[in-house]
Amino acid sequence: MHPLRFGVVGAGSVAQRGILPHLSMPDVRDRVLLNAVCDPAPGRADAAAEKFAIPHAYTDFAALLADNTVDAISLATPIGMHYAQGKAAILAGKHVHFNKSMTTTLAEANELIALARSHNVQLVASPGEMNRPHNQEIRRLIQAGAIGDLCWAVCGASFGRYHENEEFRLGNDPLTNIDPSWYYRKPGGGPLYDMTVYALHGLTGILGPAKRVTAMSGVRIPQREFRGTMVDCDADDNTLILIDFGNNVYAMAHGTPAGSISEGFSGSYFGTKGSIVGLKLNGEPLRYPGSDIADSHPDGRWAGNQWILPEVGTAHRDIDEHHVYADIMQLVTAVQHGTPAVASAQHAAHVIEIIEAGLRAAESGNTQHLTSTF
Ligand SMILES: NC(=O)c1ccc[n+]([C@@H]2O[C@H](COP(=O)([O-])OP(=O)(O)OC[C@H]3O[C@@H](n4cnc5c(N)ncnc54)[C@H](O)[C@@H]3O)[C@@H](O)[C@H]2O)c1
Known part of the structure; x- marks a missing residue:
């Protein structure tokens, strides 16, 4: 099984506090390779790439989508961008983890779910509260x-x-x-x-x-x-x-x-x-x-409940946003083993x-x- 090669889109608060630190931990390397980060804010993608030793940094989302060393993305951008960026990613053949909320309307959510099916890519939509x-x-x-x-x-x-x-x-x-x-x-x-x-x-x-x-x-x-x-x-x-x-x-x-x-x-x-x-x-x-x-x-x-989420081993306990990491690993499992995610796009669409x-x-x-x- 090859590791799933990830690009993180948006290097803001949740990416820096949670997604990038979790995905660059040594214990996930057999399942995940953090290959790219993208953010248009001047200097942010480069600085994040340097801090977390990520090989590719982009200021342009289209350039990240064209990167064939990226199989999947985690969208950590403002919520109002998720629909258009998610759609472009699916059309580029990438699996997508959406930080909440996946979209702002049901019509957008339904469109993405149908597109993912027809393009044979997996979606996981946070938050996986169940x-x-x-x-x-x-x-x-x-x-x-x-x-x-x-x-x-x-x-x-x-x-x-x-x-x-x-x-x-x-x-x-x-x-x-x-x-x-x-x-x-x-x-x-x-x-x-x-x-x-x-x-x-x-x-x-x-x-x-x-x-x-x-x-x-x-x-x-x-x-x-x-x-x-x-x-x-x-x-x-x-x-x-x-x-x-x-x-x-x-x-x-x-x-x-x-x-x-x-x-x-x-x-x-x-x-x-x-x-x-x-x-x-x-x-x-x-x-x-x-x-x-x-x-x-x-x-x-309440704080301790973060520790008992699936995938959050002791090595990840001191990193923030455990639930976001757990949801991303559901995408990895869905792609690598075909196991349906609890944080399904259908549940997100209903919410x-x-x-x-x-x-x-x-x-x-x-x-x-x-x-x-x-
Ligand atoms: N902040 C939190 O506590 C938290 C926790 C869990 C989930 N989330 C979710 O994570 C997502 C991001 O939240 P945040 O707080 O990190 O936001 P943020 O504002 O801190 O960061 C967003 C980043 O996206 C970048 N961005 C803007 N346009 C972009 C584009 N076209 N392509 C790539 N990057 C772009 C911005 O420059 C910024 O660095 C949201 O969906 C939010 O709901 C946030």
Whole structure:
């Protein structure tokens, strides 16, 4: 089996904190060769190539696609670029890992899925939340009736000032002066496509595909300050989506500037005989495969859950973005062994439809029926 030869597109925060360090570890070399990096920001691709000993650096995405030493790419560019770049990569015969979100519309997602099939390439779409042992256990418990008849659930995420304060944005050289403004602009900006997407992958992975959505949404914080400059924000940042799972089971998902009523990006589930709130079943800590290892993390169980993801051996524990690495390795396994990825493009497409339809419902005032499934 030859190693899968990777190009990383976008050498920004997630690439530098997670993708490039993980993929350049010695223990993955029999399965992955990090062969190229691409970024148009002056000096960034060259600097990343030098730091991580990557043979090819490009400022032009088309040049990377023409590189026949690259079999697969990880798209670590702003979300609004993923559809066009993913399409070009598929047409060039490359396998693609999408950092979340894969696209911003269901139509785009469906087009990419069909194109990948006809071009015989594999897609993996982050976030692979159902790779997490606690989510698998929550699904099993709910299906086994551990909390009685499920009635409702809640999940979501808030932006805070997370992206303005990320470590690779506050320096003065090409690797550390990365502007986060795209996170606040359409298309692809806002907490829904960036953060709530984790919560929705968990929610739908546990409860199955949803049927309908309705929502209220708008821009609550029209300007943000980054390094002394005001950034205009036009992507909705304050959204509450109501989701109908059928059989009168409902959920609420939020993508907001601040605040949370759930833990981390995880959901809380309420039934006639009990509840699962974050990582607790009826107030007691959940047990799931690896939970003892997770508990041994100095920062607690949520942080420790990163350690027990598939593929994250002890050598990878101290590198950030373990889940992104785990998802990339699913692409490697899909290509090398034909094993379908848990982080499937079909699941991502359904979550993208919930977000897109939620925004449409908010604008129109009309409940939206969902068409996708996974
Ligand atoms: N930042 C995080 O914590 C985080 C975590 C997990 C996943 N992600 C996802 O990773 C992706 C990237 O996020 P980020 O925070 O690293 O963004 P970022 O803004 O830090 O970096 C994006 C990089 O893409 C480059 N870029 C712009 N246009 C390009 C082009 N045409 N071709 C190649 N590169 C181009 C930019 O110059 C920049 O270096 C997003 O999908 C995001 O949702 C981010």
